Amino acid sequence: MPLFGNTFSPKKTPPRKSASLSNLHNLDRSSRQVELGLDYGTPSMNLAGQSLKFENGQWIAETGISGAVDRREAQRLRRRNQQLEEENNLLRLKVDILLDMLSETTAESHLMEKELEELKSVGRRRK
Numbered sequence: 001m002p003l004f005g006n007t008f009s010p011k012k013t014p015p016r017k018s019a020s021l022s023n024l025h026n027l028d029r030s031s032r033q034v035e036l037g038l039d040y041g042t043p044s045m046n047l048a049g050q051s052l053k054f055e056n057g058q059w060i061a062e063t064g065i066s067g068a069v070d071r072r073e074a075q076r077l078r079r080r081n082q083q084l085e086e087e088n089n090l091l092r093l094k095v096d097i098l099l100d101m102l103s104e105t106t107a108e109s110h111l112m113e114k115e116l117e118e119l120k121s122v123g124r125r126r127k
Contacts, residue, residue: 044053044062050070051062061070 042053042055044051046052052059053062054060
């Protein structure tokens with residue numbers, strides 16, 4: 001029994017030789033390209049009866065007239081959303097300014113109250 005060693009040390013198992021289940025590595029380049037294909041086309045899907053395709057990083061409706069109407073509606077909603085975000089930022093800025101003004105006025109009021117108390121105490125001492 002070793003004093004500082006590990007008493008249980010099993011032998012390391014040799015690595016397994018993995019056999020590929022696919023025979024695609026046996027194909028030449030042209031048949032592999034035909035089999036796998038490099039041109040997958042644009043991804044598309046159908047949601048609630050509306051066909052969509054993915055182009056230039058955005059999902060675009062493939063349907064004809066209703067798709068154009070939906071696209072115009074989406075653009076209008078995006079513009080309205082942008083306007084509301086800008087208005088929200090402006091209102092937040094106004095609230096911050098008003099809070100700063102309130103804190104400044106409160107500080108001035110406290111200073112005036114303190115000065116008034118000091119003047120009253122000086123006036124009482126003189127009497």
